[in-house]
Amino acid sequence: MMNGSLSQRIYFFTVSCCFLFATIxxxxxxxxxxxxxxxxxxxxxxEVDNQTNSLKQLVISDNIYSSSYSVSHWQSLQQKLTRLLxxxxxxxxxxxTVQNSIKSQNENLKRLFSQITENKLKNAxxxxxxxxxxxxxxxxxxxxxxxxxxSSIAHTDIHNTIKHEAFFIISxxxxxxxxLLFGSFALMHIVRKSLDEVKRAFKQNHSGHFQKIHxxxxxxEFDSIVKAFNGMNDKxxxxxxxxxVMKKVVEERTQVLEQLSNTDPLTKVGNRRAxxxxxxxEFSRAIRNQSQLTLLLLDCDLFKSINDDFGxxxxxxxxxxxxxxxxxxxxxxxxxxxxxxxxxxxVLPNCDIAGxxxxxxxxxxxxxxxxxxxxxxxxxxxxSIGVSTIDERYKNLDQLINDADKAMYQAKENGRNRxxxxxxxxxx
Amino acid sequence: MxxxxxxxxxxxxxxxxxxxxxxxxxxxPFYVAKAIDAFDxxxxxxxxxxxxxxxxxxxxxxxxxxxxxxxxxxxxxxQSLAQKTFVTHxxxxxxxxxxxxxxxxxxxxxxxxxxxxxxxxVTKGTASEYFLSILLALEGLTTEDVQLLHFKPDELVHGFxxxxxxxFVPWEPFAFNSAKLLNKQIKIHDTKSLNTLSxxxxxxxxxxxLVEKARCVLEGLTIAIxxxxxxxxxxKRIVINELKLSAEFIEWVWSDYIFKLGVNQSxxxxxxxxxxxxxxxxxxxxxxxxxxxNFIDSRAMxxxxxxxxxIPQ
Numbered sequence: 001m002m003n004g005s006l007s008q009r010i011y012f013f014t015v016s017c018c019f020l021f022a023t024i025x026x027x028x029x030x031x032x033x034x035x036x037x038x039x040x041x042x043x044x045x046x047e048v049d050n051q052t053n054s055l056k057q058l059v060i061s062d063n064i065y066s067s068s069y070s071v072s073h074w075q076s077l078q079q080k081l082t083r084l085l086x087x088x089x090x091x092x093x094x095x096x097t098v099q100n101s102i103k104s105q106n107e108n109l110k111r112l113f114s115q116i117t118e119n120k121l122k123n124a125x126x127x128x129x130x131x132x133x134x135x136x137x138x139x140x141x142x143x144x145x146x147x148x149x150x151s152s153i154a155h156t157d158i159h160n161t162i163k164h165e166a167f168f169i170i171s172x173x174x175x176x177x178x179x180l181l182f183g184s185f186a187l188m189h190i191v192r193k194s195l196d197e198v199k200r201a202f203k204q205n206h207s208g209h210f211q212k213i214h215x216x217x218x219x220x221e222f223d224s225i226v227k228a229f230n231g232m233n234d235k236x237x238x239x240x241x242x243x244x245v246m247k248k249v250v251e252e253r254t255q256v257l258e259q260l261s262n263t264d265p266l267t268k269v270g271n272r273r274a275x276x277x278x279x280x281x282e283f284s285r286a287i288r289n290q291s292q293l294t295l296l297l298l299d300c301d302l303f304k305s306i307n308d309d310f311g312x313x314x315x316x317x318x319x320x321x322x323x324x325x326x327x328x329x330x331x332x333x334x335x336x337x338x339x340x341x342x343x344x345x346x347v348l349p350n351c352d353i354a355g356x357x358x359x360x361x362x363x364x365x366x367x368x369x370x371x372x373x374x375x376x377x378x379x380x381x382x383x384s385i386g387v388s389t390i391d392e393r394y395k396n397l398d399q400l401i402n403d404a405d406k407a408m409y410q411a412k413e414n415g416r417n418r419x420x421x422x423x424x425x426x427x428x
Numbered sequence: 429m430x431x432x433x434x435x436x437x438x439x440x441x442x443x444x445x446x447x448x449x450x451x452x453x454x455x456x457p458f459y460v461a462k463a464i465d466a467f468d469x470x471x472x473x474x475x476x477x478x479x480x481x482x483x484x485x486x487x488x489x490x491x492x493x494x495x496x497x498x499x500x501x502x503x504x505x506x507q508s509l510a511q512k513t514f515v516t517h518x519x520x521x522x523x524x525x526x527x528x529x530x531x532x533x534x535x536x537x538x539x540x541x542x543x544x545x546x547x548x549x550v551t552k553g554t555a556s557e558y559f560l561s562i563l564l565a566l567e568g569l570t571t572e573d574v575q576l577l578h579f580k581p582d583e584l585v586h587g588f589x590x591x592x593x594x595x596f597v598p599w600e601p602f603a604f605n606s607a608k609l610l611n612k613q614i615k616i617h618d619t620k621s622l623n624t625l626s627x628x629x630x631x632x633x634x635x636x637x638l639v640e641k642a643r644c645v646l647e648g649l650t651i652a653i654x655x656x657x658x659x660x661x662x663x664k665r666i667v668i669n670e671l672k673l674s675a676e677f678i679e680w681v682w683s684d685y686i687f688k689l690g691v692n693q694s695x696x697x698x699x700x701x702x703x704x705x706x707x708x709x710x711x712x713x714x715x716x717x718x719x720x721x722n723f724i725d726s727r728a729m730x731x732x733x734x735x736x737x738x739i740p741q
Contacts, residue, residue, distance in 0.1 A: 097657045101522070101686045108524050111621035115566075123541070127708040128565030134701035138624075138694045145692030145738035152735025 005220030006191070013183050020176040024169055031165035038157040040089040045150035048102065051081045052144045055109075059136055064116060065129050071117050078113070082106060095153050102146045109139045194222040201229060210237040266316055267323040270337030275345055276397070278335045282349045283397045286390050293349055294356035294389040297404035298326070298363070300342035301382045301416040314374060318381055321372050329362045343408075345401065353389045353421060360385040360419045382417035384408055389421075441471065443641050448477045448485035448494035451671060452600060453681055454521050454627045455498050459670040460663050461652035469651075470644035481581050482627065483554050489514060489630055495638070496645060501626045501695065502555035505702035508723050509714040515725035517629045517642045518736075519695050520649055525684040526625040527559040528603040529617040530588070531595040537615070541567040547575040549587045549596035556581070556597045558702055559623045561709045570709055585609060599625070604677045620684070626695060634725050642728035646689060650732060653687050690736040691726045699723070 055077050062069055085106060091099055116132055194215055201213040210233045213226045262274035270278065279295070286293035300306075300322060307315040319342060326336050326346060335347040348356055364383055371380035386408030394400050403422045411420040449455045458476065461467055467474045477494050479485050485497035486504075490512055499507075504516055531537045535546075540563045550556040561571055579587050584596040585606040598606060606614060629645065631638055656663040664678045700720045706712045726737045 093657055094654065097653070097688055101688050104522075104524065104686050108621040108624065115622065123568030124566055125568055125570075127705070128562065131562070131565070131701055131705050131708075134697060134704070135624075138697035138701060141697055142624075142692065142694035145690065145694055146688075148738045149690065149735050156735065 006187070007221070009187060009190075009219075013180075013187070016183075017176070017180065020172060020179075024172055027165060027168050027172070031161050034161045035158050037089065038154045038161065041091060041095060042151050042154035042158070044084075044089055045147045045154060047084055048081070048147040049144055049151070051077065051084055052140050052147065055081065056137065056140045056144070059133065059140065064133065064136075069117075071113075074113065078106075078110060082110075091150075092153065092157065095150055098146050098150050098153070102143050102150075105139055105142045105146065109136070109143070112136055112139060190217040190219060193217055194219065198222070198225060198229070201233075205233065205236075208240075210234075210240075264338040267320050267338055269323050269327070269344070270335060272337065272339065275335075275337035275339060275347075278337070279345070279347050279401075280397050282335075282347050283390070283394075283400065286349065291350055292352045292355075292389065293347070293400075294351045294353060294387060295400055295404045296346040296348065296356055296360050296363075297339065297386040297388075297401070297408045298322070298344045298346070298360075298383045299385075299408050299412070301384055301412075303342040303381070306379075306381065310374060310379075314372075318372055321370060322367065322381070322383070325367045325370050326363055329366050330359060334359075345404070351389075353387065356387045356389060357419055357421065360387060364417065364419070384411035384416050385419045386411060387419060387421045442473050443471055443637075443644070444473045444475065445495040445641050445645065446475045446477050446493070447645070448479050448488035448497040450482045450485050450498045450627070451478050451480055452627075453667050453671065453673065453678060454523060454526065454600075454625075454685070456656065456663060456667050456685070457520050457649045457652045457687055458498065460655055460666050461648045463666040463670070464652065464655055466651035466655070467644070467648040470647045472641055472644040472648070474645070474648070481551065481554065483551070486514070486630060489632060492632070495641060496629055496631045498627050499630050500555050501628060501698045502558045502702055503553070504628060504630065504723065505558070505699045506553045506706060506712060508699065508718050508720060509703055509706060509712050509716075511714075511718060513633045514630050514723065515633055516691075516695070516699075516723055517631065517634075517725055518646055518649075518689050518691050518729045519626045519628045520653070520687065520689050522624055522626045522686045522688070523600075523681070523684045524624045525620040526681075527555050527597060527599045527619075527623055529560070529563060529595060529597055529619055530603060530606055530614050531617070532613065533615045535594060537595065537617075539567060540564055540569065543595060544569055544573050545575070546594040547577055547592065549577050549579045549584045549593040551581045551584070551598075552578040554581075555599060555623065555625050557711060558705065559619075560597045561705065561711060562623060563619065565709070571711065588614075600681050601671075601673060601677055604680050608674075624698065626698065628695070634727070639725070639727045642725075643731045646728055646732045649689055653689060656687050688736075689729070689733065690738070691724060691729045692736075692738040693740075696720050696724060696739060 204211050212230045264271040339345045371378040386404045388403035407420040407422040411418040449458050482499035482503045486499045488494040489497040584598045587593045729737050
């Protein structure tokens with residue numbers, strides 16, 4: 001397909017129509033001239049025929065051998081014929097052959113007539129007179145036959161010219177109609193298709209899909225629309241953020257914030273708020289499901305003297321080490337959080353008192369093995385752990401934490417690095 | 429074998445025809461047709477049988493030795509009197525100066541009347557004899573008033589050289605040859621237009637098949653005659669080569685020729701007037717003038733170019 005503007009196409013289309021029309025017009029003019037010339041040749045042939053007939057009439061009606069016979073009439077007619085033959089219109093090659101024949105016959109006619117009339121053939125017999133008169137007639141007849149042939153060639157030419165012209169006009173018109181139909185359909189198709197493509201792009205824009213228009217039939221006019229549209233689309237897609245993307249961003253940010261607000265910045269375990277959120281949830285679930293729930297409250301023994309001996313930064317390292325050890329020894333469903341200072345709480349869902357004590361033991365044992373390296377010297381810390389487990393007496397979480405706290409203090413009092421459970425007897 | 433059948437199915441059947449062609453430049457259309465392969469597109473394969481004189485050609489046709497012949501209107505006129513079973517299909521050339529009267533300059537013959545009592549050589553039953561009788565008649569003489577001697581056309585000049593005759597009436601190219609041979613020892617008289625000689629295509633009485641053949645021969649001649657009109661120099665060269673003639677001779681006769689195919693009233697009149705003349709001058713033993721129209725068959729010509737046929741149908 002031609003890649004130009006629609007107006008160019010229409011222009012080309014119009015010029016083609018004009019050209020075809022001009023071709024038909026030219027051929028009509030040409031053929032009318034040809035027919036006109038053929039008619040001129042025909043009327044020329046008719047005139048020659050008439051002239052010859054007049055001469056023939058003269059030969060038939062008068063006695064050319066009579067002494068009173070006037071040759072002037074003949075001669076004037078003959079001169080007329082000669083002049084006529086000189087004034088012939090432009091002839092076709094085949095007509096020219098005939099024309100040459102007529103001219104030659106006319107010369108013979110002249111010579112023969114002058115031979116006959118020169119001395120009236122005073123010595124000749126009647127037979128030769130009759131014979132020569134017959135020859136005169138024969139010459140005239142030959143001219144007449146030739147003029148008839150000229151006329152017949154002209155008729156054939158007229159017939160053929162009209163036939164060819166009709167064929168030409170019909171075929172050119174036929175081709176033109178097919179070309180016009182094809183051209184207009186093609187133009188319509190391009191406009192319709194391009195409009196559809198632009199419309200579809202607008203629809204998609206509406207639904208938030210910023211897509212570029214690609215014309216299947218590029219044209220200058222539509223290209224300018226497409227360029228403007230695509231430019232606008234680019235800008236829109238740069239400045240517009242879709243709802244889904246926004247949601248995702250917010251969720252990500254929220255998650256980060258949540259994590260920050262629930263995490264202890266030093267040890268990266270849950271902070272107090274996270275502890276209460278999670279523990280409350282687990283407490284409610286345990287009550288509802290009548291399942292087990294055990295809390296461990298861990299306190300680093302003699303942490304103040306560590307701070308004093310090694311400084312706060314090393315103290316912080318001890319806290320981080322404790323958290324690392326705890327994380328390794330608890331289950332996925334368990335939850336470790338910093339309760340305050342050097343105090344940590346571990347929430348153990350679906351875990352009874354024995355399980356709690358076991359976990360506490362594992363932690364103490366593991367911690368004993370994982371000492372902190374300070375200037376090439378291994379320094380170990382111990383934990384006093386208080387354990388409390390849920391039963392029907394507890395109305396809220398605070399009571400459970402409180403009991404774990406009490407048990408931890410008992411462990412401190414009983415010499416540290418111990419695990420204490422607040423038994424019924426110990427209950428106040 | 430199948431291929432052969434297939435071929436013959438698509439191509440029109442080609443008839444082999446023999447044409448007795450008179451060896452004269454009047455037969456130019458035939459030589460040109462052969463040279464430019466004008467018969468190739470027609471239904472005939474043409475073989476030429478070259479003869480001296482139209483009468484010889486005619487004899488070949490009558491004897492069945494040739495399908496067609498080229499004969500002058502004089503021959504046709506004489507033969508029509510003999511009621512021979514032939515027809516003329518078309519005239520293809522005319523010359524108003526083909527037959528000439530040749531005498532010795534020393535005889536000082538400036539008028540036909542001076543031919544009285546002279547020994548004159550002619551070719552019997554041809555335009556030569558006919559033309560002499562016309563010349564004589566113009567001055568009130570007949571062939572009885574001269575001593576008529578018959579020669580073959582190519583032997584006339586030898587009769588003249590051998591002094592057997594005082595004058596002779598040859599046609600071309602013998603007139604030209606004589607002029608070349610004897611140069612100033614002969615006088616060629618200006619008799620232009622006294623006799624028109626035409627050459628015609630003749631055959632035996634035509635059945636449908638022969639008309640078909642004649643049509644094809646005429647189609648070839650039409651192409652050749654158009655070629656002569658549009659390429660006269662090339663046409664002349666063809667005749668020069670075919671007849672071993674000199675260019676000088678062709679220039680000598682060419683202007684007298686009118687090459688044109690046709691069957692018209694003037695041909696009938698010409699034949700008729702010559703037949704009447706032959707009877708009245710006792711050139712022939714026959715007395716009855718037949719209907720010349722019976723010796724004309726325009727069917728083939730009508731198929732080739734109806735415009736060239738101008739006779740009452």
